Amino acid sequence: MNLLRFYGDHAREAFGLLGQHLVLVGASTFLAVLIGVPLGVLLTRRPAWRGPVLGLANVFQTIPSLALFGFLIPLPFLGGIGARTAIVALVVYALLPIVRNTYVGISGVDPAVREAGRGMGMTDGQLLTMVEIPLGLGVIFAGVRVATVVGVGTATIAAAIGAGGLGVYIFRGVSTVDDTLILAGALPAAILALIADGLLGLIERRLAR
Amino acid sequence: MTGGLSVSRTVGRLSAVVLALFGGACSHRDRIVIGAKNFTESDFLAELLAQQIERRTGLPVERRLHLGGTYVCHEAITSGKIDLYVEYTGTAYTEILKHPPIADADSVYRADSLEYAKTLGLTWGRPLGFNNTFAITVRRADAEKYGLRTISDVARIAPRLRAGFGYEFLQRADGFGGLARAYGLRFAAPPTAMDLGLTYRALAQGNVDLIAGNSTDGTIQALDLVALEDDRHYFPPYDAAPVMRTELVTRHPEVARALAELAGKLSAAEMRRLNLAADVEHRDIAALAREWLAKNLP
Amino acid sequence: MTPVLEVRDLSYRLPGAGDRHLVTALSFSVAPGETLVLLGRSGSGKTTTLKLINRLLEPTRGEVRLQGEATATLEPYRLRRRIGYVIQEIGLFPHFTVAQNVGLVPRLEGWPPDRIAGRVRELLALVGLDPDEFAERSPRALSGGQRQRVGVARALAADPALLLLDEPFGALDPITRVELQREFRALEGRLGKGMVFVTHDVREGLLLGTRLGLMHEGRLAFLGTAEEFRRSNDPQVKQFMEAA
Numbered sequence: 001m002n003l004l005r006f007y008g009d010h011a012r013e014a015f016g017l018l019g020q021h022l023v024l025v026g027a028s029t030f031l032a033v034l035i036g037v038p039l040g041v042l043l044t045r046r047p048a049w050r051g052p053v054l055g056l057a058n059v060f061q062t063i064p065s066l067a068l069f070g071f072l073i074p075l076p077f078l079g080g081i082g083a084r085t086a087i088v089a090l091v092v093y094a095l096l097p098i099v100r101n102t103y104v105g106i107s108g109v110d111p112a113v114r115e116a117g118r119g120m121g122m123t124d125g126q127l128l129t130m131v132e133i134p135l136g137l138g139v140i141f142a143g144v145r146v147a148t149v150v151g152v153g154t155a156t157i158a159a160a161i162g163a164g165g166l167g168v169y170i171f172r173g174v175s176t177v178d179d180t181l182i183l184a185g186a187l188p189a190a191i192l193a194l195i196a197d198g199l200l201g202l203i204e205r206r207l208a209r
Numbered sequence: 210m211t212g213g214l215s216v217s218r219t220v221g222r223l224s225a226v227v228l229a230l231f232g233g234a235c236s237h238r239d240r241i242v243i244g245a246k247n248f249t250e251s252d253f254l255a256e257l258l259a260q261q262i263e264r265r266t267g268l269p270v271e272r273r274l275h276l277g278g279t280y281v282c283h284e285a286i287t288s289g290k291i292d293l294y295v296e297y298t299g300t301a302y303t304e305i306l307k308h309p310p311i312a313d314a315d316s317v318y319r320a321d322s323l324e325y326a327k328t329l330g331l332t333w334g335r336p337l338g339f340n341n342t343f344a345i346t347v348r349r350a351d352a353e354k355y356g357l358r359t360i361s362d363v364a365r366i367a368p369r370l371r372a373g374f375g376y377e378f379l380q381r382a383d384g385f386g387g388l389a390r391a392y393g394l395r396f397a398a399p400p401t402a403m404d405l406g407l408t409y410r411a412l413a414q415g416n417v418d419l420i421a422g423n424s425t426d427g428t429i430q431a432l433d434l435v436a437l438e439d440d441r442h443y444f445p446p447y448d449a450a451p452v453m454r455t456e457l458v459t460r461h462p463e464v465a466r467a468l469a470e471l472a473g474k475l476s477a478a479e480m481r482r483l484n485l486a487a488d489v490e491h492r493d494i495a496a497l498a499r500e501w502l503a504k505n506l507p
Numbered sequence: 508m509t510p511v512l513e514v515r516d517l518s519y520r521l522p523g524a525g526d527r528h529l530v531t532a533l534s535f536s537v538a539p540g541e542t543l544v545l546l547g548r549s550g551s552g553k554t555t556t557l558k559l560i561n562r563l564l565e566p567t568r569g570e571v572r573l574q575g576e577a578t579a580t581l582e583p584y585r586l587r588r589r590i591g592y593v594i595q596e597i598g599l600f601p602h603f604t605v606a607q608n609v610g611l612v613p614r615l616e617g618w619p620p621d622r623i624a625g626r627v628r629e630l631l632a633l634v635g636l637d638p639d640e641f642a643e644r645s646p647r648a649l650s651g652g653q654r655q656r657v658g659v660a661r662a663l664a665a666d667p668a669l670l671l672l673d674e675p676f677g678a679l680d681p682i683t684r685v686e687l688q689r690e691f692r693a694l695e696g697r698l699g700k701g702m703v704f705v706t707h708d709v710r711e712g713l714l715l716g717t718r719l720g721l722m723h724e725g726r727l728a729f730l731g732t733a734e735e736f737r738r739s740n741d742p743q744v745k746q747f748m749e750a751a
Contacts, residue, residue, distance in 0.1 A: 066404060073410045081373065081401060081416040116598025119561060119671075120612050120661070121588035134602050162373060162401035162411075171402070175377035 002180040003187070010184075014169075018188060021165040024083065024155045025196075028090030029148045036095050036147075037140065040102020041128065050103065057096040065089060065157040073161075086158035086165075093154050094147035101143025105136030138208025145200040152193040156185065166192075241457065241464065244282050244291035245274040249487045249494070250341065250425060250480065254295040257498040258451060258468060261506070265467035279304050287329055292457045297341060297447040301325070310383045314340070314446035325452065332458050334451035334465065335472030339480045342444045343378060344424035344436035345388075351418060352435040359440035363419065364392045372396045373417035375405030383445055385421070391443040409434070424477050427485025436477075449475075474505055509575045510536040511668050511701030512560065517569035519559055529555045531725045533569070537669070537701040544704045544716030546747065552725040553705040557671045560703065561590045574668055588612050591662030591670040591700075595677045597654050599646040605631070605657050606642040612665040630660040635690060652683035659691070663698070670702040676711070688714055709748060713737070721747060 007014055043050045063071075068089050072079040078088045109132050117127045133140070159167030169185030172178070241262060245255035252274045259270040273291055276282055279300055285291045298317045302308050306324055311317060318336065325331040345360050352358070355366050363370070378384040379402055388394065401417060408420040413432040422429055422436070429436055451468050458465045483501070486492040517533040530552045537543045545553045558564040560571055562583040571578045578586050599608050607614075609630055610623040618626070628638040634656040646654060655675060662670055676684045676691075692715055695702070706712050712719050712733075719736045721729040721744055728743040729736065736744060 066406060069404070069407055070410055073407065073416060074414045080414075081403060081407075081411050110596075110598070110601075112594060112596030112598035113600060114598075115563070115596075116592070116594060117600070119563060119587060119592035119594070119598075121584045121586075121615060123584050126615065131600060131602075135600075159376075159402065160404035160407060162403040164402075168376075168402060171376040171404070172380055175375065176380045 003183055006180055006184050014184070014188075017164055017166050017168055017185075018192075020083075020158075020163070021152075021155055021167075021189070021192070024086055024090060024158050024163065024165050025148065025151045028087045028155070029094055029144065029151055031087065032091045032094035032098050032147055033144055035091065036098030036143075037102050039095075040099045040140070041106060041133075043099070043103045044106045044132075045124075054096070054100060054103070057099050060092045061096050063092075065154070066160060068092065069157075069161045081162045083158070083163040085161050086155070086163035089161075090151055090155055090158070094151050097143040097146040097150070098140075099143075101146075102136070102140045105139030105143075106132045108139060109135045138204060141200070141204045141207050145197065145204055148200060149193050149197045152189060152196055156189055240269045240271050241293070241461070242271045242273055242291045244276050244285050244294040245272075246279065246282055246294070247275045247277050250484055251275075251295060253483055253487060253494045253498065254337070254449060256494050257501065258293070258295065258471070260495075260498050260502055261467050261471060262464055264502070265470070266461065266463045268461065268464065286331065286452065286454060289454065293451055293453040295337070295449050296452045297449055298336070299342075299445040299447040301452070303445070310445040312442045312445055314448060317446050318448065318450070326455065330455050332453045332455045332465070334453060334468045336448040336450040337471055337475040338473040339425060339475050339477040340446055340448050341423060341425045341477075341480070342439070342447045343384070343421045344426070344429065345439070346412065346420050346422045346429060346434045346436050347418060348412060348415070349433045349435050352437075357435070357437060359438040360388075360392050360394075360443075361440050363437060364394055367394045367396050370396055370418040371398060371416075372400035372419045373403055373408045373411050374400045374421050375408060376402055377405065378421045383443075388421075388443055391441055425480040425484055427481050427483075427488055430478075430481050430485055431489055470506055510538050510572075511541075511574060512537040512703070513570075513572040513575075514556075514560070515570045515572075517556070517559055517566050517571065519555055519564060520567045528725050530559060533727055535720060535727065535730060537703060539668070539701055540696075540699045541717045542695055542702040542704055542715055544706060544712040544719045545722055546706065546709060546712045546719055547722035548707060551722040553707075553722050554673055555725075556722070557592075557673055557703060557705060560669075561587050561592060561671060563587075588616060588665060589667050589669070591664075591667040593655075593658050593662045593670070593672040593675045595674040597658040599654055599657060599661075601646055603646070604642065605636075605644050605646065605649070608646065608657055609660045609664055611661060616665055626664060627660075630663055631657075633663070633694070634660045636660070650683075651679050652687060655679060655687065659694075668700060670700050672702060672704045674706055675704075677706070677708075684711075691715060 039053065043053055069085065072085045072088060073081065079085055113131060113135070114127065117131050122130065155165050156167030156170055158165045159171045166185040166189045169181050173181030173183075173185065243255045243259050245251040255272060255274055259272055262268060262270050273285075276285060279296075282291070282294050282296070283305055286294060298314070298321050299310065301321045302317045303310050306321070308320070318333070322333040325333055345363065347357055347363070355362070357363055374385055379400065385400060403411065408417065409422060409428045409432060411417045412420045412434060422434075424436055428434075453465065483497055486497055487494050513536040515534050517530060518528060519530040520528050533556060535543065545556060547553050555564060559566050560578070562578060573586065573589060600611070603611070606624070606627045609627045613623045613626055627642060631638040631641055636653065636656055641649075641653070646657065649657065658675065676687050679687065688711060695715065704715055713736070716733055718730065718732050720727050721736075723743050729739060729741050731739065739745070
C-alpha cells in the first residue's frame with residue numbers, strides 16, 4: 001500500500017528511472033552481443049584461445065561492481081562517471097554467457113553438416129553465416145537471454161556511479177533504511193527480469209525449433 | 210557523523226536479539242566492559258579508552274568491539290551488557306532521543322548529558338575533540354586556485370563546479386537540500402547521485418569537483434583533498450565522547466578521571482590520520498592506540 | 508580422352524605425428540563414365556584419399572589433377588564446387604528445405620533462382636523423389652533412404668565432372684540399401700561422370716565398380732576390373748573376399 005502511494009506521488013520520476021534502466025540494459029546487452037558473438041566465433045576457429053578467453057570472462061564476472069567502478073573511473077574513454085561507465089561495467093558482466101554460448105552453439109553443430117558444407121565448396125564465411133550461426137542460434141540466443149535477465153538485476157548498481165536506473169531507489173532506500181524505497185526499486189526490476197525472461201524465452205524456443 | 214550506521218540498523222536489531230540471548234553469560238561485575246560500533250573509528254576509540262583505563266586505574270577492561278550499529282550499542286549499555294562506549298553527540302540527539310537536528314554543539318551536548326543522566330542512568334564524558342561530520346571536500350589544487358577555505362567560499366564559484374554526493378547525503382534532513390539553502394549553493398548541474406566511496410575517487414580523478422565525505426575519513430588525506438570549514442555551522446555536531454553507565458562512574462570514579470584526560474586531545478586531522486593508518490595501511494589498532502597515548506598523554 | 512581424375516604418387520602424413528603415413532604413394536586415374544570403387548577395412552585410408560582429392564586435407568606429396576588441371580592451383584572452395592561429395596552421414600542442412608539443400612551449390616555459384624528451381628526438380632525426379640511432394644519438406648521429415656537420395660541429388664546439382672562418395676549407403680537398412688544400389692547402378696550409366704566410391708562392402712563394390720582398388724595400410728594393394736578382382740591371387744584380395 002505504501003508502495004502504491006509512493007508510485008502515485010512519484011510517477012514521473014519512477015517512469016524516468018525505469019526508462020534509464022531499460023536503456024542501460026538494452027545498450028549493454030546490445031554491445032555485449034556485438035563483442036561477444038564474434039569473440040565466441042573466433043574461439044571456434046582458434047581453440048587454443050578458448051581457455052584464456054573464457055577464463056578471463058569468468059574472472060570479469062567475479063569482480064565486485066564497486067571495485068570495477070573504482071578501476072573504471074580513471075580510465076580515458078571508457079571510464080569516468082555516469083551512464084557510459086555503467087554500460088561498460090554491464091558489458092563486462094554480460095560477456096561470459098554470450099561468448100560461452102556462441103562457442104558452445106557453434107561447436108555443437110553436427111560435424112557431418114559442417115563437413116558436407118565444406119565439401120560442397122562453402123567458404124568459411126558462408127559456412128558460418130549460412131550453417132553454423134543459424135543452427136547455433138538457439139543456444140547463442142539462450143546466452144543473450146541469460147545476459148539480459150541477469151543484466152536487469154545487475155543494472156541496479158549503475159546507481160552507484162551516477163547513471164540512474166531503478167537502483168536509485170534501492171540505494172536511497174538502503175541509505176535511509178526505508179524499506180518502501182528499496183522495494184520501489186527492487187520490485188519493478190524483478191518484474192522486468194521476469195518479463196524479459198518470458199519474452200526472450202518465447203523467441204528462443206522459436207529459434208531453437 | 211555516523212558513516213554507514215543507519216544502513217546496518219536492521220542488522221543491528223537482529224544482533225541485539227542475539228546479544229540479549231548470549232551476552233548475559235559473560236557479564237562480570239569485577240571488570241569493565243567496553244563496546245564499539247561496527248566500523249574502524251569506533252573500534253579504535255574503544256581500544257584507546259580501554260588502554261587509558263587500564264594504565265591509569267589498573268582495572269581489567271574487556272573489549273567487545275564491532276558490536277553493531279547505534280541501536281545495538283545503546284541496547285547493550287542500557288541493559289548493562291557493556292559499561293561504556295563512544296557515541297557521537299548528534300547521533301544520540303537525533304537517533305536515540307529523537308530530536309530534530311540543531312546546529313549548536315554545546316546545546317546538543319548539554320541536552321544529551323541531561324537526558325541520558327535523567328532517564329537512562331548514563332553519563333556523558335567530555336568530548337574527545339573531533340567532530341565526525343559531513344565534510345564538504347574539494348581537490349587541493351582547486352582549493353588553492355580559487356582560494357577555498359570555507360563552504361561560503363565555494364558558493365561564489367559553485368556554478369563552475371560539478372558535485373557528486375552519496376545517496377544518504379542527498380536524502381537526509383541535514384543533507385544537501387538544507388546545505389544548498391543555507392549557503393545559496395547553485396551548481397552547474399544537479400549533483401550526481403552515486404556510491405559514497407566512489408565519490409572520493411571521482412573527485413580525485415576530476416569527474417566531479419566537490420563531494421560530501423566524512424570529516425574523519427582517512428581518504429581525504431590519502432587523496433590530497435581538502436575538507437572545507439562549515440563556517441555557517443549548518444551541519445549538526447557529531448562530537449565523539451564516551452558514554453558510561455552512571456553506576457560505573459560512582460563505583461570507579463577513577464575511570465571517569467582517566468577518561469577526562471582525553472578530553473579535547475584528539476583532533477579531526479589526527480583521527481583522519483589514524484583511520485588512514487588502520488584502514489589503508491592495515492596497522493593494528495591496539496598498537497596505534499598505544500603509540501598515540503605514549504605520545505599525547507605520557 | 509582426358510581422364511576426369513588423375514592421382515599421382517599421392518601421400519599424406521599426419522602433421523607432427525612422426526612417420527605415420529595415412530596414405531602412401533597412390534596413383535590411379537578415373538575416366539568419364541567410370542566408377543572406381545575403393546575397398547578396404549576401416550583405417551586403410553579410403554576416406555582420407557577422398558579428402559585429399561577435394562582438399563579437405565592437403566596432400567604432403569604427389570599431385571591430383573581434375574580434368575587435366577592441377578588441383579593445387581585452385582582455390583579449395585572453387586575446386587570443391589566442381590566435385591560432388593556424398594558422405595555416409597549425409598549431412599543435410601536441417602534448417603533448409605529439401606529444395607534448398609539440393610540447390611545449395613548452384614546458389615553459391617550464383618545461378619538465377621528459376622534456373623535453380625528447374626534444376627532441383629530435375630534432380631529430385633532423377634533420384635526418384637516426386638518434386639511436388641518433397642521439394643518443400645524439411646530433411647527431418649524424410650526416411651534414411653530418402654535423405655540419401657537428396658544427398659546424391661545435392662552432390663549432382665552443379666553438374667560436377669567428378670563425384671566422390673564415401674560409404675553413401677553404409678547407414679541404411681539392408682532392403683533400402685539394395686534398392687538404392689540398384690538405382691545408383693542405373694544412374695551411373697546415364698550420368699557419364701567419373702566417380703570414386705568408397706565402401707568396405709565387397710558385394711557393393713563388385714556391383715557398382717567399373718574398377719576396384721583395394722587399400723591396405725594406406726597403399727593400393729590391388730587395382731583392376733571387377734573380373735580381375737574376383738580372379739586375383741593377391742593374398743590381400745583373397746583374404747578380403749573370404750572375410751566378406
